[in-house]
Amino acid sequence: MNKAIKFGGSSVANSEQFKKVKQIVLADPGRKYVVTSACGKSGQEDHKVTDLLYLCAAHINYGVSYDSIFQTIVDKYMEIKQTLGLTVDLAAEFAKIRQNLSRDFSLDYLVSRGEYLTGLCLAEYLDADFLDASRVIRFHYDGTVDLKKCQELLKAQVDPGRRVVIPGFYGSLPNGVIKVMSRGGSDITGSIVANAFDVEVYENWTDVSGFYVADPRLIKNPVQIPRITYSELRQMSYMGANVLHDDAVFPVRQKNIPINVRNTNHPQNPGTMIMNDCRDLDEQDPPHVITGITGKEDFTVITMVKSHVSAEAGFLRKALAVFEKFQISIESVPVTVDTFSIVVQSKKIERYLYEIVAELKKDLHLDDIQVESHLAMLAVVGRAMKQMPGMSGKILSTLGDQQINIRTINQACDEQSIVIGVDNRDLVEAIKAIYQQFISEERVER
Numbered sequence: 001m002n003k004a005i006k007f008g009g010s011s012v013a014n015s016e017q018f019k020k021v022k023q024i025v026l027a028d029p030g031r032k033y034v035v036t037s038a039c040g041k042s043g044q045e046d047h048k049v050t051d052l053l054y055l056c057a058a059h060i061n062y063g064v065s066y067d068s069i070f071q072t073i074v075d076k077y078m079e080i081k082q083t084l085g086l087t088v089d090l091a092a093e094f095a096k097i098r099q100n101l102s103r104d105f106s107l108d109y110l111v112s113r114g115e116y117l118t119g120l121c122l123a124e125y126l127d128a129d130f131l132d133a134s135r136v137i138r139f140h141y142d143g144t145v146d147l148k149k150c151q152e153l154l155k156a157q158v159d160p161g162r163r164v165v166i167p168g169f170y171g172s173l174p175n176g177v178i179k180v181m182s183r184g185g186s187d188i189t190g191s192i193v194a195n196a197f198d199v200e201v202y203e204n205w206t207d208v209s210g211f212y213v214a215d216p217r218l219i220k221n222p223v224q225i226p227r228i229t230y231s232e233l234r235q236m237s238y239m240g241a242n243v244l245h246d247d248a249v250f251p252v253r254q255k256n257i258p259i260n261v262r263n264t265n266h267p268q269n270p271g272t273m274i275m276n277d278c279r280d281l282d283e284q285d286p287p288h289v290i291t292g293i294t295g296k297e298d299f300t301v302i303t304m305v306k307s308h309v310s311a312e313a314g315f316l317r318k319a320l321a322v323f324e325k326f327q328i329s330i331e332s333v334p335v336t337v338d339t340f341s342i343v344v345q346s347k348k349i350e351r352y353l354y355e356i357v358a359e360l361k362k363d364l365h366l367d368d369i370q371v372e373s374h375l376a377m378l379a380v381v382g383r384a385m386k387q388m389p390g391m392s393g394k395i396l397s398t399l400g401d402q403q404i405n406i407r408t409i410n411q412a413c414d415e416q417s418i419v420i421g422v423d424n425r426d427l428v429e430a431i432k433a434i435y436q437q438f439i440s441e442e443r444v445e446r
């Protein structure tokens with residue numbers, strides 16, 4: 001059975017990583033549809049090619065020379081070409097990029113070149129066909145993926161008898177203009193390719209052995225999660241577990257294709273399986289009550305105070321209309337009898353905050369309005385939590401024991417996640433406290 005297989009930037013950071021990729025790909029003839037990110041960081045001091053390309057763009061915009069940054073990128077690819085003995089004409093490719101930039105500068109074109117160049121090198125190294133993503137990954141003009149068109153183009157342009165390498169992260173608009181996805185978007189490209197070819201599994205290779213209960217940069221040697229549902233994954237990725245882009249779920253979910261997150265540096269580790277329904281496997285091997293603990297900083301809460309607000313029909317609609325007018329999406333809406341809060345990402349609201357507060361005051365005849373910034377949202381996710389009465393109480397008292405002030409609480413009716421607002425400065429301590437209480441101690445007891 002065939003597989004779609006995506007390598008993240010960490011997996012193609014240099015020639016040594018390319019060698020590991022080749023071993024992985026050749027170990028299984030089913031690994032036919034290969035998607036690659038741009039070269040990532042080789043070490044702490046190194047930089048991702050995509051970051052360097054964005055930096056070049058900033059220099060161009062300010063009219064400052066970008067030569068030295070561009071040269072760093074050239075050197076990275078030349079190291080790969082020379083060490084692996086490739087013949088791809090990179091000098092010509094770099095000359096073309098420079099020429100295009102001098103004629104008509106397009107940010108999306110420039111930052112997509114990392115994936116394009118990595119794809120060219122990897123295709124030659126794997127003796128595979130190279131298929132430029134601009135020919136097969138199609139967006140609507142509103143920026144959303146045109147999945148039907150991608151299926152059609154991919155099926156028409158991939159030779160079924162050959163292995164193919166497709167660069168991730170970018171595609172094109174109907175008029176052919178290159179467009180990139182949001183950061184981390186190669187995961188979405190891999191998922192689109194998996195969907196188009198109805199593969200058995202979508203393997204996503206990175207530098208960790210799957211999803212861990214918490215970010216390994218915060219918790220030393222966190223427990224690895226053997227399996228997780230699509231919906232848990234969405235919540236964890238959206239709330240900061242950036243192993244996989246949160247939108248990568250949709251194309252594979254449509255065809256019920258599992259995602260297997262694997263470690264390029266430890267290919268023998270089975271990684272994490274992400275699937276629609278884990279119930280059968282959970283019966284044989286019950287999961288931890290908590291699947292994952294994650295969090296994101298920099299939210300703003302706007303709290304509107306008005307007596308009997310919860311009894312006033314239409315209040316919510318009027319408040320939300322103000323946010324809609326400014327095109328601000330909302331994260332959550334905690335309500336009490338006399339207050340009503342709206343949580344949004346600070347970066348989305350900062351430009352319009354004063355206008356929004358003024359309009360809310362005017363339209364809703366409030367008793368008071370309070371704005372709190374610098375809030376972090378901590379998400380505790382777990383499909384097994386609903387079988388555990390009192391979980392939210394235990395989580396809150398764990399935070400209380402650590403003197404962590406709780407600013408908002410939100411629990412969806414499916415009881416799969418509890419989202420708690422804390423001060424930005426308390427986020428890491430909060431994650432550590434919950435991990436210690438529910439994972440480290442549970443592990444000792446098991």
Ligand SMILES: Nc1ncnc2c1ncn2[C@@H]1O[C@H](COP(=O)(O)OP(=O)(O)O)[C@@H](O)[C@H]1O
Pocket residue numbers: 007008009010011037040184205206207208210211212213214215216217240241242243244292
């Ligand atoms: N819960 C988590 N489990 C595993 N990794 C996590 C988690 N939260 C954050 N990460 C981070 O995600 C990183 C992998 O994603 P990313 O840097 O995008 O890799 P790639 O370049 O391979 O696409 C890991 O190195 C890790 O630091």
Ligand SMILES: N[C@@H](CC(=O)OP(=O)(O)O)C(=O)O
Pocket residue numbers: 007008009010037038040048050051114168169182183184185186187
């Ligand atoms: N290179 C792009 C797209 C991507 O998906 O990268 P990675 O797989 O390394 O997260 C970025 O840095 O955003």
